[in-house]
Ligand SMILES: NC(=O)C1=CN([C@@H]2O[C@H](COP(=O)(O)OP(=O)(O)OC[C@H]3O[C@@H](n4cnc5c(N)ncnc54)[C@H](O)[C@@H]3O)[C@@H](O)[C@H]2O)C=CC1
């Protein structure tokens with residue numbers, strides 16, 4: 001029987017492990033907490049992260065990373081970005097040499113500003129051609145209910161992306177392949193910054209025009225940094241770009257949107273993160289993108305304002321005023337350099 005390991009028993013790891021189990025994979029979920037493993041084994045639930053849902057029968061769980069990884073053909077890393085290097089190091093000794101590997105995290109490593117696939121290949125150089133990233137508009141709470149969902153598997157090698165596609169695809173979870181690993185990772189990570197902004201904007205009562213502006217202008221700056229970092233422009237028009245941006249800015253399930261919304265109510269950042277109790281990747285990603293846009297010399301006005309709100313106590317209304325009153329620009333700034341678009 002085909003067998004898989006999913007490292008990380010939070011909401012997304014549990015949902016992806018459930019999809020694999022439904023698809024006939026013998027799947028083991030690796031959790032850090034003994035109670036989580038006991039609960040999955042005894043009652044088939046993960047109430048802390050996916051309350052109210054019954055997990056598919058047959059899903060295994062363990063706190064032993066060795067037990068989780070031994071003999072597996074497919075390994076998914078689904079822990080928050082800031083823990084990925086530590087988990088990769090723990091996994092290194094036990095990762096089967098032929099296994100297809102994918103990660104589903106949406107962020108950067110803050111100290112190094114590296115993408116997560118770069119972190120994984122630094123720790124596990126032998127997996128470079130066997131590594132994919134899974135991303136796209138996919139809230140765990142809907143995947144576990146089998147709501148129709150589409151995602152993308154991107155890798156350097158087509159065979160790797162197709163292996164991940166074949167493992168996960170089913171009638172409610174449709175997986176596309178994409179050769180642009182860099183763009184898919186960047187789209188999935190940067191959208192969380194804009195989602196924090198959308199939560200703030202909604203909380204301040206700024207309405208739908210403002211949210212459409214955030215989504216659209218947010219996509220422009222995501223694509224701008226992404227292309228400077230080597231991504232393909234068209235990826236940002238796809239599931240890992242506009243698709244994930246729309247779902248995260250508009251869904252009640254989004255932790256990033258909810259965190260932004262709590263900030264608009266006057267809570268301090270630390271209080272918000274305490275209340276959430278789940279990872280809010282957009283906070284660290286705002287810090288990383290703030291540095292990356294300087295490094296790559298690209299303009300990211302929304303990210304810069306959000307950085308000031310999160311880390312310099314800038315009042316959100318002032319940030320919005322500064323965005324609205326900055327210097328006049330053309331919507332298609334990138335098209336304006338080196339060409340003559342006007343008659
Ligand atoms: N929740 C969702 O709907 C989706 C989440 N993602 C991404 O998946 C990644 C994981 O997020 P979630 O599962 O949502 O997070 P979560 O907050 O629901 O759970 C995090 C999990 O990681 C575990 N963890 C934390 N530190 C760890 C460490 N050092 N070693 C091992 N395990 C550790 C926690 O115990 C917990 O089980 C994030 O990058 C997120 O952006 C991507 C798509 C959808």
Ligand SMILES: O=C(CO)COP(=O)(O)O
Pocket residue numbers: 106136137138139140192195244247248253254255256257279280281
């Ligand atoms: O990436 C996600 C959906 O595609 C999950 O977003 P949140 O982390 O904001 O909940």
